Amino acid sequence: MKAIKFLGILVVLMGTILACSEQKVKNTEVASVENNGGVEVYYFHNARRCATCEAVEEQSKTALQEMYGNDIKLLVYNLEDKEGAGKAEALDVSGQTLLVVSGSTKIDLTNEAFLYARTNPEKLKQTLKENIDPLL
Secondary structure: OHHHHHHHHHHHHHHHHHHOOOOOOOOOEOOOOOOOOOEEEEEEEOOOOOHHHHHHHHHHHHHHHHHHOOOOOEEEEEOOOHHHHHHHHHOOOOOOEEEEEEOOEEEEOHHHHHHHOOOOHHHHHHHHHHHHHHHO
């Protein structure tokens, strides 16, 4: 009975990990990202979302609003929509991603976002600030 319970938990855990997996985008130079000369923060997600995926969006949006008001907004795209897929292609994103973009600089904060969104939102806020402030 314990083995069946353990396997059930393992299957659920692996399903969650696979559903929330993302493709890594390294901090790279980008030749042709349309950016209005400032900093933009993008969150790309799939149509099917887990609680952590939703928390990344909610906590990032709240943190940006608190720190930067209307100057920096979170731009959210569904990768399964035509518009989202097009924007993802332009930014060379292929999976769930939280991305800070300024000019030719892209900073991938996906790992930190998924790590802290539910367990330590203040750490996510601090991470966003540490990566955005030098770009301003």
